[in-house]
Amino acid sequence: MTAPDMAGPGKTAITLAVNGTSRQLELEPRTTLAEALRNALGLTGTKIACDRGACSACTVWLNGQPVLSCMALAIDAAGQEITTIEGLAQGDVLHPVQEAFIEHDAMQCGFCTPGMVMSCAALLERDPHPDAAAVRDAIAGHYCRCGTYPHVVAATLAAAERKP
Amino acid sequence: MNRFAYANPATLAEAAATTGLVAQAMVTLDEGAVLKAGGIDLLDLLKSELLTPSVVVNLRAIKGLDVIAQDATGNLSIGAMATLAEVAAHPLVRASYPALATAIAGAAGPQLRNVATIGGNLLQRPHCWYLRSPAHHCLRKGGGHCFAIRGENQYHAIFDNHACAIVHPSTAATALVALKAEVELHEAQGAVRRLPLEDFFVGPDDDIQRENALRPREVLTAIRLRKPPASTRMAHLRQGEKAGFDWPLADVAVVLTLDLEGICREVCVVLGAAAPVPHRARAAEQALLGQRLDDATASDAARAALRGATPLSHNDYKLALFETLVRRAILATLA
Amino acid sequence: MTATRTVTFPAGIVEAGLGTVTREIPASEPPPWPPNAELTWIGKDVPRLNGREKVTGATRYTVDIRLPGMLHARFLRSPLPSAELRKLDTSAAAALAGVRAVVVLARSGDRLRYAGQPVAAVAAVSPGVAGEALAAIDAEFRPLPFVVDMDEARAPDAPLVYDEASVPKGNPSGFPAAPGLPVVGNVRGPAVVRRGDPAQGFAAADIVVEGEYRTQVQTHSCLEPHAIVADWRADGLTVYMSTQFTSGVRQELAALFGLPLNRVRVVVDGMGGGFGSKSQLGVYGRTAVELSRLAGLPVRLALNRHEEQTDAGNRPGTSQRVRLGAKRDGTLTALAIESHGTAGVALGAGIGFFAERIYTCPNFETLQHDVFVNAGPGCAMRGPGNTPGAHGLEQAIDTLAERLGLDPLALRDRIDPSKARREERRIGAERIGWSRRHAPGADPGPVKRGLGVAQSLWMSNVQTNVACEVRVLRDGSVEALSSVQDIGTGIGTVMAQVVAEVLGLRPAEITVRIGDTEFPPGGPSYGSRTTASITPPLRTAATRVLAELGREAARMLNAAPEELEARDGRLRVKSDPARSLAFRDAAALLRTDRISAVESRADDYPGFRRRMPDAAMALEDLGGVQFAEVAVDTETGAIHVERVVAVHDCGRPMNRLLLESQVQGGVLMGVSYALLERRVMDRRTGLMVNADLEHYKLAGAHDTPEIEVVILENLQGSSATDAYGIAEPANIATAPAIANAVYNAIGVRLASLPMTPDAVLAALGKTGRS
Secondary structure (H helix, E strand, O other), X not given: OOXXXXXXXXXXXXXXXXXXXXXXXXXXXXXXXXXXXXXXXXXXXXXXXXXXXXXXXOEEEEOOEEEEHHHOEHHHHOOOEEEOHHHOOEOOEOOHHHXXXXXXXXXXXXXXXXXXXXXXXXXXXXXXXXXXXXXXXXXXXXXXXXXXXXXXXXXXXXXXXXXX | OOOXXXXXXXXXXXXXXXXXXXXXXXXXXXXXXXXXXXXXXXXXXXXXXXXXOOEEEEOOOOOXXXXXXXXXXXXXXXXXXXXXXXXXXXHHHHHHOHHHHHHHHOOOOHHHHOOOEHHHHHHOOOOOOOOOXXXXXXXXXXXXXXXXXXXXOOOOOOOOOOOOOOOOOOHHHHHHHHOOOEEEEEEOOOOEEEEEHHHHEOXXXXXXXXXXXXXXXXXXXXXXXXXXXXXXXEEXXXXXXXOOOOOOXXXXXXXXXXXXXXXXXXXXXXXXXXXXXXXXXXXXXXXXXXXXXXXXXXXXXXXXXXXXOOOOOOOOHHHHHXXXXXXXXXXXXXX | OOOEEEEEEEEEEHHHOOEEEEEEEEOOOOOOOXXXXXOOOOOOOOOOOOHXXXXXXXXXXXXXXXXXXOEEEEEEEOOOOOEEEEEEEOHHHHHOOOEEEEEEOOOOOOEEOOOOOEEEEEEXXXXXXXXXXXXXXXXXXXXXXXXXXXXXXXXXXXXXXXXXXXXXXXXXXXXXXXXXXXXXXXXXXXXXXXXXXXXXXXXOOOXXXXXXXXXXXXXXXXXXXXXXXXXXXXXXXXXXXXXXOHHHHHHHHHHHHOOOHHHEEXXXXXXXXXXXXXXXXXHHHHHHHHHHHHXXXXXEEEOOHHHHHHOOOEEOEEEEEEEEEEOOOXXXXXXXXEEEEEEOOEOOOOOOOHHHHHOOOOOEEEEEEEEOOXXXXXXXXXXXXXXXXXXXXXXXXXXXXXXXXXOHXXXXXXXXXXXXXXXXXXXXXXXXOHHHOOOOOOOOOOEEEXXXXXXXXXXOEEEOOOEEEEEEEXXXXXXXXXXXXXXXXXXXXXXXXXXXXXXXXXXXXXXXXXXXXXXXXXXOOOOOOHHHHHHHHHHHHHHHHHHXXXXXXXXXXXXXXXXXXXXXXXXXXXXXXXXXXXXXXXXXXXXXXXXXXXXXXXXXXXXXXXXXXXXXXXXXXXXXXXXXXXXEEOOOOOEEEEEEEEEEEOEOOOOHHHHHHHHHHHHHHHHHHHHOOOOOEOOOOOOEOOOOOOOOOOOOHHHOOEEEEEEEOEEOOOOOOOEOOOOOHHHHOHHHHHHHHHHHHHOOOOOEOOOOHHHHHHHOOOOOOO
């Protein structure tokens, strides 16, 4: 019987592909993806609010799918394409969802906004012409204490209209 | 979170070799090694330090554990590592087991469904707030008593709650038990055993510290569903406090077959969030067998489903709620 | 005597017909603005200018700040609801490698009064080492009897939270509590407000209704936790803090640490939600600064979610006995309320001034009591006092209307003197389709619909200790500066609109620098006062710099300065617009690189209702009326709020897009309060069992009704902008509007919050506890 690959418990080399760039990091296996992004890579656009998978503020994409980075180990994300809020715009050109969020004021304090944007943008990648119910489903796991949901739904529908 | 090593086995044998104390993730509060599937519930337990393993064994590099496939006889096998999103969206699941698709769609928000696995969902630990609180050393954690029975028990069990009042947290389990699913368990030496899912879950009277019959060094690898007869009808209904994702206050799955006269010939009624394990409402089933389904028979069955319930100080509302959901679920199978 | 002049302002509710009012105003004040329809930027849907930073994750919140050498702090907290600290030895923790400072917050022998009360804090090179240091602290807690339930705490034999010597005299959280009230057991009060003779009023009544209403403890649940990075250096202290009041925190720090104000700087950029709970420095803020002082390094202290839910403030729970006496035509003869509320170990659990001010009633009395329990201290939360207060009274008013055989709107038309709310009722009734409203419980079938209404009232607060600066630089760029913080309202965007309106530029051309005490004091963002406080002096300052710029331009254009106007990026002669100069070319004429004007908040032109040292209350209260349509499943107990129409006033609306966001937010928080939220304390262990966002439930996208927002333009001629606030009024009426709609749907009143399925089923007699 062969022994499996082992890492840790101390720091171990982990390579993360973030926003199209390969980043070499030394992390303990217990490091969550959210912590790695925020602390090791300085990508603080990804927020931690409940830290337990109940609010979706920490949503990033793994291979294009929205997932909760506070409930994922960084080491599990090795070898996958990670997209964070910092990597959503193409240079200076915002994603249509980002543009629409600004126009429709789909934000107040803004703390939940990066996660909301990631979930709504992922929805449009998968379903270019969703209805309001589909948008609500896509953000069903998100909490916004300021109450931006109506504008988030309106913005996402508007972004879908605009997308070719 | 404590520091732990991370093992990334490529085969089940390697996984089993990792340690002598391999237990399925989310099943034991013991130290040692734990298996990690999607890792959602595991991270929750690690962050609360309710689980402080020395090794976390990742199952995601093992190929083939996430396959959803039909065999020659039409039975469906769902790999335990298939994500909730994959299961709920699978055409075979949607076509033949719509109650399962519904139950899973409501099991978590979309971001979690993209990662959480069907196996992990069945094996997650209860979400009783006393169990999850490091400050409450409850019976299930080796302590002296159940805090819920005389405490804040509005979300707790109304059946089999005299020792420990947890409810089983999996809505997928409610549907799968009603569908008479089997689980496939791989032992370290490669032996495989199959068990009806209903028998897999363990109540507090059998073992207060675990919720299922998984043995040490055993891995849940697949869920098997028999091909439903053409006359099968099914429904899953849930009610939470929130309109979006929420832990259900009550959920109900009904799977039945009707003969050509519309008489109920086979039926399984299961209540979730009612008991420490998915609760078969056998009296309701008896009430339906041989009957034509209508408002009156559904109501009779719904009343029967709650017979013998022992609600606690804050959860007798569940009687009325379950009665409604059972009746509506029975009638929904006709829709 | 300051020079004054007499001017005529447009006044009244634009939607209902505009009149005028003549005021004598200081000569230095700018001329009246016309209604919004005639303005370029004011009242328009200008998207927030920092939106790009927010949607790209670039906004820096306090929790995002990393400074070189920064330490991480954590608290050791009492694990018990009531305990004597028997021993506290931090020497082993202090000696651990990587630990840089330890602060002790309680001494051996001290009484600890709630689970989660801070006992000590450490700062270390990493959060992990800080955690190890906490484990190394040798602390012993002797359990003492405790009580966490308000009703149990009122019993004569209940364990005492305080003794006579230790009972709080005032409220450190800043929410006012009447001084010098008697304390009996755990009950302090009553605070009495009385006018007329209530007993006589009830005797004169044709009808008396009485009811008891209860509201739960709600936690603020800010998504960004309370957080601070304190950087103590020899030449001064800089604090980055998630706060609603930068200049207030600076004051507190200077006083506490004996520093001159010019050596204390408080900075906030992104601010992830406060709702009243981030108004003061707090124990956590003070502790972080002390740790930084001791360590000589920057210290980051951010609460984790459990701490955030247990020890970062909460909206107190209440129980209210409401009595109303009325004549057959609805005229009120008496209104009396006795309330008990609990803010845990703190004061401030009253029902506010809602009942005192909203309806005309000659005989009035409130008796408000605080009940101490062993739970984390409450503090102000969005419409403090009035939100629970409205929940009781607005249901009682509906009950009275039903007993009188009057429509709830007709009764309010009779007893509510507010012109704004009368208009709001009219508009709202039309939008919601009030004429469809049926008799209570009239729908056939298990799912029953209903319509309900409730009203809002909040004071028009103004911070008078507020100033701001407008600068024009020689290249034509413009800056607006103030220490005011954007807690999510978009105040920076409103500031840019004001300056752009005056200078004839576009809002995006104005650089707004806020959230830093290096700039003129901007006042607090609580009490719905930010816009009312800062926009008038900003307009005045912008007017002054424009005048200075105009003098240069006038020379060039051979015109008198007063002949010029600023429009479309140019300064031009009003009578001959062809004679003009680009704003940027005018700026190039300046003698210095930069001109600037600093202005402070002038008094409201007609005076104030009440004046405090740094703040005042405007003459006219803020109104607001909300209508709700609900569907109640009488077999599951589930309530679905399908629609809310929220009609509000806030003086002159400055930016309708941002106002709509705030009103939606207030409604959502009200829906959440009405249906879901509840702090659950385990009575046997004294611990909060839902100190997370899993079992403490907030409204999500699927719980969101269709919300229609209508905002009146209510001009009063009272300041340079006539703008007032909206955040709190938007929250106050929602829960009672839903409760009244639920009654209309099912014909049974749910007197307690939250209205969860179990409560609905119980009210319908479908459980054993009905």
